[in-house]
Amino acid sequence: MVELPTPVKWVLRLVAVGYVFFLVAWPVGMLARRTFEDGLSTLSDALSDPDVTGALMLTARVALIAVAINLVFGVTISLLLVRYEFPGKRALSALVDLPLAVSPVVVGLALLLVYNGRDGWFGPSLESGGFTVMFATPALVMATCFVALPLVVREVVPTLQEVGNDQEQAARSLGASGPQTFWRITLPSIKWAVVYGVVLSTARAVGEFGAVKVVSGNLTGQTQTATLAVEAKYQGFDQPSAYAIAFLLVLVSIACLVVVAFLRPSAKK
Amino acid sequence: MSIQVSNVTKTYGDFVALDDVSVTIPTGQLTALLGPSGGGKSTLLRVIAGLDSADTGAVSIEGNDATKLPPQKRNVGFVFQHYAVFKHMSVAKNVAFGLEIRHRSKAEVKQRVGELLELVHLSQFANRMPSQLSGGQRQRMALARALAVEPKVLLLDEPFGALDAKVRKELRDWLRRLHDEVHVTTVFVTHDQEEALEVADEIVVINQGRVEQIGAPDQLYDAPANDFVMGFLGEVTRLDGTLLRPHDVEVRTSPVSADSVEGTISRVLRVGFEVRLTVLTDAGEEVAVEMTRTNARSLGLTEGTTVWLNAAPGATTV
Numbered sequence: 001m002v003e004l005p006t007p008v009k010w011v012l013r014l015v016a017v018g019y020v021f022f023l024v025a026w027p028v029g030m031l032a033r034r035t036f037e038d039g040l041s042t043l044s045d046a047l048s049d050p051d052v053t054g055a056l057m058l059t060a061r062v063a064l065i066a067v068a069i070n071l072v073f074g075v076t077i078s079l080l081l082v083r084y085e086f087p088g089k090r091a092l093s094a095l096v097d098l099p100l101a102v103s104p105v106v107v108g109l110a111l112l113l114v115y116n117g118r119d120g121w122f123g124p125s126l127e128s129g130g131f132t133v134m135f136a137t138p139a140l141v142m143a144t145c146f147v148a149l150p151l152v153v154r155e156v157v158p159t160l161q162e163v164g165n166d167q168e169q170a171a172r173s174l175g176a177s178g179p180q181t182f183w184r185i186t187l188p189s190i191k192w193a194v195v196y197g198v199v200l201s202t203a204r205a206v207g208e209f210g211a212v213k214v215v216s217g218n219l220t221g222q223t224q225t226a227t228l229a230v231e232a233k234y235q236g237f238d239q240p241s242a243y244a245i246a247f248l249l250v251l252v253s254i255a256c257l258v259v260v261a262f263l264r265p266s267a268k269k
Numbered sequence: 270m271s272i273q274v275s276n277v278t279k280t281y282g283d284f285v286a287l288d289d290v291s292v293t294i295p296t297g298q299l300t301a302l303l304g305p306s307g308g309g310k311s312t313l314l315r316v317i318a319g320l321d322s323a324d325t326g327a328v329s330i331e332g333n334d335a336t337k338l339p340p341q342k343r344n345v346g347f348v349f350q351h352y353a354v355f356k357h358m359s360v361a362k363n364v365a366f367g368l369e370i371r372h373r374s375k376a377e378v379k380q381r382v383g384e385l386l387e388l389v390h391l392s393q394f395a396n397r398m399p400s401q402l403s404g405g406q407r408q409r410m411a412l413a414r415a416l417a418v419e420p421k422v423l424l425l426d427e428p429f430g431a432l433d434a435k436v437r438k439e440l441r442d443w444l445r446r447l448h449d450e451v452h453v454t455t456v457f458v459t460h461d462q463e464e465a466l467e468v469a470d471e472i473v474v475i476n477q478g479r480v481e482q483i484g485a486p487d488q489l490y491d492a493p494a495n496d497f498v499m500g501f502l503g504e505v506t507r508l509d510g511t512l513l514r515p516h517d518v519e520v521r522t523s524p525v526s527a528d529s530v531e532g533t534i535s536r537v538l539r540v541g542f543e544v545r546l547t548v549l550t551d552a553g554e555e556v557a558v559e560m561t562r563t564n565a566r567s568l569g570l571t572e573g574t575t576v577w578l579n580a581a582p583g584a585t586t587v
Contacts, residue, residue, distance in 0.1 A: 077339070166349055166351060166352075166353035167356070169320050169340070170353040170355070173339045173346065174342070174417075175367050175371060176366075180370060188357045
């Protein structure tokens with residue numbers, strides 16, 4: 001460690017604290033202040049609005065389904081990427097990272113192109129089979145899965161690599177089948193990475209806006225998620241409701257961060 | 270015959286790990302696969318265990334063709350160099366793993382685990398986690414775990430390679446005694462010739478993917494098939510064109526016969542009771558010689574002394 005002169009240390013600290021304060025702490029604090037300006041009435045008014053509760057419920061449902069799907073596929077893809085050699089592996093690895101790089105709006109547009117009911121690739125045939133994707137819950141789930149895909153994979157892959165496959169081979173030589181090895185050996189050794197990935201995915205799924213906006217149709221009370229409701233309420237001059245929903249979203253994120261903070265040290269053991 | 274490997278070839282890209290290898294390993298014995306790193310011995314062991322598959326050739330275990338069997342159907346116990354302990358399970362749970370997979374009754378599992386921990390002297394550690402054990406203890410646990418399923422064959426891949434010299438030596442003696450108690454056909458991989466010579470009933474020397482020689486330790490040491498085996502089993506030097514061991518070179522201060530080789534001592538190195546000489550012969554050969562300190566002193570050998578060298582009678586030469 002290079003020892004810095006004391007004034008420089010203080011300036012650096014001030015810059016760092018100031019940066020985070022003006023960028024994060026103050027705006028979020030203002031949000032909380034606005035929400036509780038009139039005591040709890042803003043929050044209770046918002047929560048008695050069926051459109052708001054509907055939006056919150058929809059967000060919860062979509063997040064739950066998307067995270068569950070993401071969990072299964074995330075772990076499977078991680079195992080594929082780490083434990084098996086196959087042609088196109090590098091391409092798959094790069095594709096998994098794509099959602100991190102691409103703007104969610106683009107994701108939404110792409111899904112729309114493929115699945116819309118009028119001239120999409122799959123859309124019309126799915127729709128004639130009685131299964132509506134676009135402007136309905138399935139589209140919301142797909143968009144959310146897409147943007148959250150890397151979060152589980154990027155947590156689990158390094159852990160799998162670090163753990164190595166010695167224990168799995170030992171289990172196989174002791175008579176364990178593939179599924180037995182997975183449930184008894186592989187999963188317990190990566191469980192904290194999986195939980196961490198799930199928490200991150202949840203935070204991401206709850207907060208998703210761009211992709212969801214394109215594919216949802218934004219029908220109030222039907223396909224309007226919490227984030228979309230914030231925008232709609234704000235633009236509809238119902239700022240207090242917008243603040244209230246936004247505050248609840250922040251609460252969920254903070255809850256996720258707290259969970260992660262508790263998990264981090266145990267993951268290091 | 271317990272394990273029969275016939276014409277096995279295994280390549281990784283351009284690298285030939287095993288080149289048409291055929292080995293027969295007898296039942297109930299302790300066999301060492303000995304060779305330099307990267308020589309293919311670990312690959313051979315993994316092919317026998319089913320952890321790697323051979324490109325061509327066949328493996329049969331106790332008369333059954335195992336070439337296409339997955340590892341969990343081969344009934345072999347495998348012990349890894351880095352232990353491969355199940356980190357999230359207690360010592361007892363680790364040992365019980367194979368039995369629980371086989372759905373044995375709780376009482377039976379408990380009794381068997383107790384016996385095995387007794388056997389490997391880990392009874393008092395049953396409820397510890399593997400991270401609380403030393404390397405040697407972990408490896409003994411791994412051995413108990415492998416023995417729990419009563420394998421027909423026990424395979425150990427450089428089992429003591431990650432341990433320090435003292436523990437290594439202890440475990441080596443212990444493995445030999447354990448084998449005399451349990452009598453399961455055991456194959457272990459090592460690059461340490463002393464370990465192989467000391468522990469094994471039979472040694473298979475493997476180099477560059479080929480079997481160089483198979484035989485009992487004495488047989489290999491006394492009648493090596495070629496330069497490689499001779500050189501790998503101990504120090505060698507060249508005297509008058511023949512390969513022999515430095516301690517088999519007799520040194521005299523006057524010629525005893527017509528074929529004595531004359532030379533000058535160019536270097537004297539004393540290591541404890543032993544003296545290592547380098548003799549530069551008149552023909553320009555550098556011959557390494559080992560003798561006891563007493564012997565060197567009685568001959569009055571120092572740097573610059575002119576000496577005559579002979580191969581000792583009965584010396585192993587190639």
